[in-house]
Amino acid sequence: MARITVEDCLNHVDNRFDLVLLGTRRARQLAGGSEPLLPWENDKPTVMALREIAAGMLSAEFIAATEQQERNDDTKSLEQALAEELAGDLRGGKVSG
Template identity: 65%
Template sequence: MARVTVEDCLDNVDNRFQLVLVASKRARQIAMGADPMVEWDRDKPTVVALREIAEDFVGPSILDEPDHSAPAV
């Protein structure tokens, strides 16, 4: 796939700041072993996360999901 632009992602996320939060959370999930929703194509997790956002597989609702990367205390 061609490069993902911020503008591609902003069609599905309200603003650039929220885009950073959504992309970083999804990239962390992918890095920790979550299955990607788009073709992997040997990209880094951040690129895969941005592609998922641009293709509307992931959106701001991911921020409401609990973070399973750290054990609860």
């Protein structure tokens, strides 16, 4: 496992502040179960996020698109669960309110 340096990451990110924000957001995604873009080498999510940044595989746009897709998936799941619950209530004659 190669050591990742800030300089490696700054080749792909404008400044240290953006690096921290990008790394944090990606590490949270990885910890939440998102698929890594590189082979996982028994690293912690933070190290994996930095490895992905240093490899030039991440951008703020990629993270934003991934987060938007996760929100869309969550919304679809909630809508489906609500529709199923409502259909069950209508079949069972229950009326909430």
